[in-house]
Amino acid sequence: MTNHHIEQEIGELLVRHGLTLAxxxxxxxxxxxxLITNVPGSSAYFIGxxxxxxxxxxxGILNVSPETLNKCGAVSxxxxxxxxxxxxxxFNVDIGLAVTxxxxxxxxxxxxxxxxxxxALSAGKDIMSKKFLFKGVRREIKTQAAEDALxxxxxxxxxxxxx
Numbered sequence: 521m522t523n524h525h526i527e528q529e530i531g532e533l534l535v536r537h538g539l540t541l542a543x544x545x546x547x548x549x550x551x552x553x554x555l556i557t558n559v560p561g562s563s564a565y566f567i568g569x570x571x572x573x574x575x576x577x578x579x580g581i582l583n584v585s586p587e588t589l590n591k592c593g594a595v596s597x598x599x600x601x602x603x604x605x606x607x608x609x610x611f612n613v614d615i616g617l618a619v620t621x622x623x624x625x626x627x628x629x630x631x632x633x634x635x636x637x638x639x640a641l642s643a644g645k646d647i648m649s650k651k652f653l654f655k656g657v658r659r660e661i662k663t664q665a666a667e668d669a670l671x672x673x674x675x676x677x678x679x680x681x682x683x
Contacts, residue, residue, distance in 0.1 A: 526670050527559045533677040534565035534615075541673075543569035544582055544607035544618040546594070547637060551666040552617065567611045572603060572620075582606030595620050595632050597649045600640035604649075608642045615676075616642040619669050621652075623661045637665045639672055648676070 534541060543552045543566075553569040556562055570581055575594055578584040584602040592598040600620050608616030621637030628634035633653070640649035650672060654664040 526667075526674055527555050527562075530556070530670060530674050530677065531559045531562055531565060533674070533681065535561075537677070537681050539615060539677075540565050540567050540611075540613040541615045541617065542567045542607045542611035542613045543669075544603040544616065545569060545571050546573055546578075546603070546619060547621040547623045548619045548662050548666045548669070549573065551662055552619065552669050555666055555670060567613050570607060570610070578603060578606075582610065593632065595622055595636055595638060597638050597640070597651065600638035600649050601642065601647050604640040604642035605647065614643060615673070617669055617673055618642075619665050621654075621661070621665055623658045623665075625658060635661050637661070637668075639665065639669045641672055641676055643676070643680070646676075646680070648672075 545552055550571050556566045572578045572582050575589050579586050582603050583606040588598045600618050603618035604616040618640045622628050622634050624634035635654040637652045654661045
């Protein structure tokens with residue numbers, strides 16, 4: 521698991537710049553929210569999250585387009601970006617962070633193998649996403665995805681707000 525430094529740093533950056541955060545999680549199952557809320561005082565900036573494990577939740581709550589799911593699939597850059605924008609809008613926060621992927625051991629294909637994860641961040645007009653291919657068993661993939669999502673968020677904040 522992460523050392524608590526990154527969660528603490530993220531919290532300090534969000535507070536310093538008066539920003540709020542929400543997370544939309546699929547394959548991580550709430551792990552990002554859990555890590556963020558390990559920091560005392562995180563309620564000042566972390567508004568909440570949605571575990572969107574099913575496509576029904578992705579479309580019905582996060583406003584992911586059914587067309588995106590049909591064309592690109594649940595595990596795609598497009599879906600991750602729509603999840604990030606959807607959670608940002610739903611919770612009326614400054615930053616939406618989203619993760620979707622295949623944690624295994626089943627569900628992978630040649631095109632989308634076990635361990636493929638997309639992480640996206642939506643903040644104002646900024647939208648970014650990154651594809652990862654993690655190795656390991658289910659728990660390890662979930663942990664790596666959550667840690668890299670936090671790292672993406674921290675790096676975004678450091679770059680956008682210059683620390």
